[in-house]
Amino acid sequence: MFRIYNTLTGTKDEFKPITDGEVRMYVCGPTVYDYDHLGHARTYLGFDLLVRFLTYLGYKVTYIQNITDVGHMVNDAEVGADKVQKKAHETGQTVRQIVDHFTQAHLRDLEALQVRLPNNFPKASEHINDIIEFVEGLIKEGYAYTTAAGNVYFSVAKKKDYGKLSHRGLTEILTGTRVEAAGDKRSPADFALWKAAPVSINEMTWDSPWGRGYPGWHIECSAMSRKYLGDTFDLHGSGLEHVFPHHENEIAQSESLTGKTMANYWVHTGMLSVGGQKMSKSLHNSLTVQEALKQYSANELRLAFYQTHYRKPFDYTKTVMEQGIALRRKIFQAYAISPEKTDMQVFDAIIDALNDDLDSPKALQLWGENAQLINKADTDNLFDIFGLRYMPIENSDSAKRLAEDRDAARAKNDFLTADNRKAEIEQVGYEVVDTVNGTIYIPR
C-alpha cells in the first residue's frame, strides 16, 4: 500500500486514485524567463520519482506541467514588473523570443536530468480564452469583482475555507500582507485574476470583457488543470514555496467555480540550499542545471538528490554530491557482476521504503548495501524507478575503442598512453574501475 504525505490533511494518507489504475496529476511548471537552476531540479526530480514509482506500481499516469509565460510578477505581492517582460526589456528581445528560448531550455534540462517528460506542457498564453471564461464564471458566481481600472480580483472573504491548505486563518494572512499592495482591491488579501495592461506594455496582452490586459499568475493553473484533468483530479504538486499564496489561491478559484474538490492529494517538495545558504543571484551561489551537469552526471545528481527525502530541505554540497558518485559506482559495479537470483527480502524492503511516502534515503541505503544481491532484471526495475541510465560500454563505439586502446597500451606497459586513454574514457561518460577480477568500465 502506497502512502503519501498530503499537505491538505497534514498526514501520510493511503493513496487511492479516483479511477482504478489511473493517476491524473498536475505540477506547477517554471516561469520561463531564465535557465532552470538547482531549485527547479529539486522539484522536478522529486515529482519524477513519484511518477516513476506510480508507474512501477502499475498506474497509468497522466502528468501535466504548465509553462508560465505571462503574468508572473517579480514578487508575489503582485507589484513590480512581469518577470518575462523585465527580461525582454533587459536583453532587447521580444517577449515571445524570451519565452520560446527558455521553454526549450527547460525541456532540454529535464531531458538532460533523465526526467520522464510530462504528457503535456500547456502554456498560459495559449489558454487565454479558457482563463477569461473561468474569470467570467467567478464574477457571475459572486466570487470576483471588477474595478474601474479594468482589474479583476478574487474576493477572499467569499471563500469560507480560504487558508485550508496552508492551515492559516484570514487574520493571520492579512497581518502578513503588505498594506501598500492593496491598490484598488477591496481587501489586501484579495488577489488578481486579470490585470489591466499599462499602455507601456504592448506584447502579451489580450482583449477581454474588462479591457486590454493579461491574466494573474494563479488563474492559469486553475484553468489549465481543469481543461486537461477535469474538475477534480488526483494529485497536485510543486515546491513548498507555492503552498501559499499560489496553491491556496488555485484552490479558492477552482473550488469556488466548480463547487468540487480540486485535487485530493497536495504534495510539496522541500527547499534547496547551497552550502547551507539560500540560493540566490545576489549571493552569487545560484547554480543552473547545466552548470551542475558539467561536474556531475545525471545519474550522480539524481542519486545525490534522492539521498535526502523529497520533503526535507536539501543542501547541495561537495560531500553530498560525492556520496551520489560513490553510490552510483557501487550499484553500477554490482550490476556488471549481478547474481542470477535476487534476494527478495532485500528487494521488497526497498519497495516498502518507497511505499512509505517515497522514503528514497532508506531505499537507496538498502540498495547500496545490498546491490550485489539483486539480479539484472530487478536492478533494471530500480534503474527505472530512480531514473538511472546504464548504457554498457559495448553500446558506445567511442568509449569501447578507447577502452581497447587502453588495454593494449597496458599490455605493452605503455602507462602514459593508458593514462591518457583513461582520461578520455571519462570524458565520454565512463569510469575505469580496477577490480580483483580485472578492469571494468561502468557508465558515469
Ligand SMILES: [Zn+2]
Ligand atoms: Zn500552479
